[in-house]
Structure formats: structure tokens, C-alpha cells
Amino acid sequence: MLELQHVHSFYGNIQALKGVSLTINEGEIISLIGANGAGKSTTLMSVCGIVKPRSGKITFQGQSVHHLPADQIVTLGISQVPEGRHIFPHLSVRENLDMGAFLRTDKDGIKRDLDYVFSLFPILEERSGQAGGNLSGGEQQMLAMSRALMARPKLLLLDEPSMGLAPLIITQIFDIIKKINKEQNTTIFLVEQNANQALQISDRGYVIENGKITLTQNAADLMQNPAVQKAYLGI
């Protein structure tokens, strides 16, 4: 469904990705794990067209997308929940959700998806009139995920969904990620430092170090891999 081939991306003059290649098949949950600054977020930003790769190819459902502007990539069915959630602080919860459906015109479909995200996170319906900036961290993560779902993505990119959240909320968030994958048949590409939680719900995983993919295996095998255990699982 999504394929990156030898993608090189830069932030200014700093090379963040040094030839990243990976493949995601329809219906999968894939984790990308790595340390701070390894290039995880840059990988997602390159897929979404926010960072333009200097070389390499990104294809989505057979169509090359690395030269497309960000808004057209959203139209094709890729949505991202960025690191730090990026809630519009002065828009209400409801307006934040509406922004997620910015490019859609099917009123009935939008209404259905709104009901769906409210069923996933009932707290958002209660707070729908509040400013997004006033929500707690966990609620903001729920809102950010719901906003991404409002675009009805085929591929959902999640950047550090567990960051800064209480363990109980993290479990809830990961359960919902699995649920979205099952119920909506949404393919999930998950970037995490919390490798343990991420791999537990994933089909396969990639390890990224210094802008390069160094390892890829089934999630279960990765969790047994001594090098991974030492570096990322704290075992």
C-alpha cells in the first residue's frame, strides 16, 4: 500500500533520512521504533509531503506521491497524528474535528464519522464546545486521533501517541488503535519510543538508527531479538 524507496530527506542542511526503504501492506499495523533523532518523525513528515525528500521514491497505492503537495496527499487517504498532537488551541473541539474533514464534501459521511469518533471517545462529545487548548494531554491525544479519522484515511500515521500520558490512558489509546484497524480496516503506521506497547499490537516492525533502517522483522520476533530488547525494551 505504501512503499518508501531509498528516501533521503533534509532539515535545512542536516540530513535526517539516509536512504529509508520500507513497505506497508493494506490492513497491517506497522511500528517504526528508534531513539530520539533517529528520523522517525521525518519519515512520517516525508510521507505527508511536509518535508520534501531530496531523492528516493514514495508510492501510495501504486501512485508516486513524493512530489505532491500536502493537501493532495490527504485527499489520497493519508492522515497523520503528529508528535505533540498539534491541536488548534483556540478552535473548539468540534471545530478541530471539522478541520479534519476540511477536504470532504459528503455531509452524511462526515456526520457518520463524527458519530463514530464520539462513540470511540465519548468525552469529546461532552467537551465539544470547549477550546482545544484547554483539554488535558490524554484528551488532546484523543482529539488529535479523532481529527485524523475525520478525513476517513486509508492509512493513518501516528507519531508517539503515548508521549507524556499516564499508563492507563496509554493502554486505552493502544486499544483504540487496534479497534480502528479492525473496524475501519484502516492501515496503521505507528512511530514510537514506547517500543514494548507498540510492538504488542503490531504485525511487523522496523528499527531506525541514524536515518537508516537497520532491522525489520515480525513484531513477535523483534520483541525476542536480544539487540532490540537491550536497546529499546529495557530488558
Added chain:
Amino acid sequence: MLRVFLWSGGMEYFIELFFSGLTRGSIYALIALGYTMVYGIIGLINFAHGEIYMIGAFTSYIIATVLSIYGFPVLAIVVLAGFAAAIWSSAYGFTIEKLAYRPLRHAPRLSPLISAIGMSIFLQNYVLLAQTSDFLAFPELIPDFDFMEPVAHIVGTTDLVIILTTAAAMFGLTLLIKFTRIGKAMRATSQDRTMAMLVGINVDRVISMTFIIGSALAAIGGILIASHIGQINFYIGFIAGIKAFTAAVLGGIGSIPGAVLGGFVLGLTESFATGYVSSDYEDVFAFGLLVLILLFKPSGLLGRADIQKV
């Protein structure tokens, strides 16, 4: 002290100054909106914005002169000249952003600022060379209404038209920003540009629209004030620009209600300072007020110091 001032000219004098302050404030507010909207979206002080207003005044001058030669009725002249000025100024605003700011989008913040100052100087000199350095007598476009006769010594027809037009423009802008698609896209972009791109907003288009709307408002300000004062030259944009920029900062740069409030506060201050003290002290009071407000509220009257949650 205030009571002494109030009685030094009587109630009627006070009301007269009040309306003259509202008139000035309206114009400042119309121009300040352009500064504050552009700042809100791309964080740039568009120093060429005053020149957009000046170009609006010149455009309406040219159109009004041509139309009056062909004997158009006054009302038609006002409306047509206003529209022409708004469209022409918008085209300038759009082009300036494309040529002078967009290529510097990812440059350090100082670069587009310098580019803006350069644009301002360029446009002043361009109008100076292409038109004239002299003051031009601007035709009196707004006739005195008969029903205004009894109060004409306190508030003139032009004042009333300026205040009402400004109110209408602001009402329209509020509706646009609150309810339309482009308005929502503008709010989202000003709050978080990366996220706006991620939900599929074409940020380049939003920025262009911001310049177009801001320029149209400045042009409306241009035609209104020119027909009020009765003369224009290539330099009027600089003075008005500095004052409107002051109004935007006073109200809290980036805040749309702030720009309107700042415009009126500044206009009223100037008007009362002129009326009760001396017109020589107009600017002293205006900028003194700016310093005073920023001392106590550094982000301006309605500006907000954003708190970011992680």
C-alpha cells in the same frame, strides 16, 4: 482635570471630537486589520501595507476623475471607484506576497522584514515617478445629505459614511472568518501552520487570500480618507501605515478585534489631544499611549500570550 477639559468647549464640542475620533479610528482600524491578519498568518510585519492603502487612494482618484468626465452620477462613482480600488490594491497585495515574501518563506525572520521595507520604498518611488510628487486635489465624492443638515456642525456626512462603511466592512470580515471555509482555514493556519497542512489546507492559497482581503480593506480606507481630507500624494501611505501599525500593536498584533479596538483608541486619543490640547501634540499623545499600554500589557489590549501545552 477632565471636567475642565469637557467644559472648555461644552458638550457639543466633546461630541464633535468624539465623532472625529471615530472617523480617524475607522481608517486606522481598516488598515490595521491588514497588518494584524498578515502577522497572524505568517508572523511578518508587512511594511508595504501602507503603500497598498496609498495605491488604493490613487486608483480611486484616477477612476473617479475619469468617471466624472463621462458624467456618471456621484453614487455610481463612489461605488465603482471603491470597487476598482479594492480590486487593484488586492492585485498589488497578492503580487507583493508572491514576489517579495513567498521566496523567503523559509529564510530567517529578518529577511522578509527587510524585503517588506524595500517593497515599501519601491512602491512610494514608483508612484512618485509614475504619477507625481505634488499633492493632488481629491474630488469630494460623498455629497452632504440633507437630513444631516441639523447636526452637520457636529458630525459631517463624510464622517458618518466612513464610520458606517467601516462597521459594514468589519461585520463582513467577522462573518467571513467565523463561518466560511476560507475563514476557518485562515484561523487554523494562524494557530498551527504545519497542522493546517496536515489536514489538507492549501496554506499558500490561505496566505494569498489574507493579503487580498487585507489589501481590499486598506483600499476602502484609502478612498474614504482621501475624499474626507481632499488631497493625496505618494507619501500618505507611510504616515497612515505607521499609525495603523501602532493601532495593531496597541490592540495586540495578530488579534482581529484588537486591531479594531486599537484603531478606535488611537483615533479617539488623537482627536481629544488635538481638540483639548493642541494639534502639535497629536502624535505625542498617540505614541505616549502606545508606550503606556505596552508597559502594562506587553501583548497589547486584546493580544494573548500563547501557552503551549505538551
